[in-house]
Amino acid sequence: MLLSTRPIRWPVGAAQCAGRLWRGAHLTLCSQPPPTDAARRRRQLREAFAEQERLLLTQLRIEELSEAERTAHEAHQRAVEAGHFTYDDPETGLRVLTRLRHFLRGQCCGNACRHCVYGHEAVPESVRARRRFNSAFWVDAPPPSDERDRALPSDDPEDVDFV
Known part of the structure; x- marks a missing residue:
């Protein structure tokens, strides 16, 4: 049986590419690289900003x-x-x-x-x-x-x- 050396390109949703599969298998199951610490930090900052923005908009007196x-x-x-x-x-x-x-x-x-x-x-x-x-x-x-x-x-x- 001949195995392909080409990595399988799973859809992002199917491979849960948000870093949950990163246990060595990530590179072969996902077409995207694993998220770096910097990428995680940016995502956390954007989420914190979104929360702060929601709070500010509730206090807006248009x-x-x-x-x-x-x-x-x-x-x-x-x-x-x-x-x-x-x-x-x-x-x-x-x-x-x-x-x-x-x-x-x-x-x-x-x-x-x-x-x-x-x-x-x-x-x-x-x-x-x-x-x-x-x-x-x-x-x-x-x-x-x-x-x-x-x-x-x-x-x-x-x-x-x-x-």
Whole structure:
């Protein structure tokens, strides 16, 4: 009886290729290599991210977002659902990193990113004070009311500075 030296190519589902058959027989029963530790770690991170994302979406207050913020949130959600690390901001056209990318990075980069999942922990306090979380992502906070009052022009003609 002549045995073939070619490995059998089982369908992934039949061979349970997620690493459950790795006992020496994996290479002959499956067309895919066994998952590496790095692949397992990536899968665990993505599962942890999915859980965190579900929790965040339950706390989302969509009715409190402006129209531009809603549009940005929807663009972000589409990118995350597709597994993308970036999306183009509909308002500015700039490329923005998604929460998925930030989560997989593992720590705050300190740039006060829109979708930081680490609470801007590495952002300088002076910058962090000017940002707020709007239940979907980080945005620039409005200035305190006393600064806003000073920034408004006065109705008194004597207060006008001529240059």
